[in-house]
Amino acid sequence: MAGNSGNAIDPIHQFHISKIFPVEIGGVDFSFTNASLFMVVTVAVATLFLVLSTNRRGLVPSRAQLMAEMSYEFVAATLRGSAGNDGMRFFPLVFSLFMFVFVANMLGMFPYFFTVTSQIIVTFALAMLVIGTVTVYGFFKHGAGFLKLFVPSGVPAGVVPLVSAIEVISFLSRPVSLSVRLFANMLAGHITLKVFAGFVVMLTGLGAAGVASAILPLALTVAITALEFLVAFLQAYVFTVLTCMYLADALHPSH
């Protein structure tokens, strides 16, 4: 009893990973967990929505098709805006990243659902995918010329070593900032939500006065829920915009 109520208001509990089908390969744990389940659910929801809504290929779109088209044009405009027309070769990657992060964030807003993007390893893997693509494509396309990225043009020769050092550090910190930003926002938002919701539960257990005073945290919970929906979209958008900017570096290293 005490343990149950303790779990109910434990804000960290929602991030626990529990095994559904244990899988072990070569002594390493590859179990299908609730996190894996929600990755699959995220992919399934996004894919089904996009496939079914565009199934009729309507010249005059239905509502669902319009949403799919809007997400397409939104990501395309973001990518074209920062990386130019030749950036469109990365469109499938950027669109997949945006939809995956966005749908994962939004699914995380459902009570009892696991938030895939609240795991640092997931956001870090996605960030490394972006930086890896930038680095590999940059060297593949420009060869050593990609290193111009670290030597901004128009800088006096005396300060080039200093500026280059800063540029290298900033490049190396990109995957960290990209992943930590998304992870921390989702984690902090969900913890805050759980803490305020926990206050409501605790206060209502204290009788009439508690119920009355529970109104404030309840109002805050509602407000934070709305804010979290905004953050869920905004962080997916920020992740996408930064991805586009980094890809622009791979396409045009000499800025």
Added chain:
Amino acid sequence: MSNTQDTNHVEHTEVPGVKESGSFPPFDSSTYPSQLLWLVLSFAVFYWVMSKVVLPRIGGILEDRRDRIAGDMAEASRLKQETDEAIEAYESALSDARKKAGSMANEARAKVKAETESARAAAEEQLSAKLSDAEQSISRIKAESLSHVGEIAAETTGELVKALIGGRAPAKAEVAKAVDAALK
């Protein structure tokens, strides 16, 4: 006492799943291989479906619509141009017809007028010819009648003189002379 309660509490709050490792779940590296594997699998499938199915399809839909709109606009402007041309042709034809109609009316009017004039002139000529004929015959008849008047008067006078005086009739020439003198 309080100590045991504390440990109990800690145990309670961290019970399920955390037994394997007591750390904060996102930093529990024992879950990383599983998360990475399933992320790679699901994201790879997602990327494949997006790049092979969904994005070409949406791109095709948008392109079709753009083409259709551009085609429709071109068709509309072509039709509008045709309409403008037709209106222009109609208006020029109309003004031509109006001009032609005006000139035809003028011609007809002039023709009718000329015909009327000539007919009137002919009629007048005919009438004046008839008039002069009539005048001639009147004057002829008048002259004739007048010439007969002297004769009749002379004859009547001769008879009157004969009846009045008796005896013999006066000479014809004398009577005629006297009548002529009386008529003058």
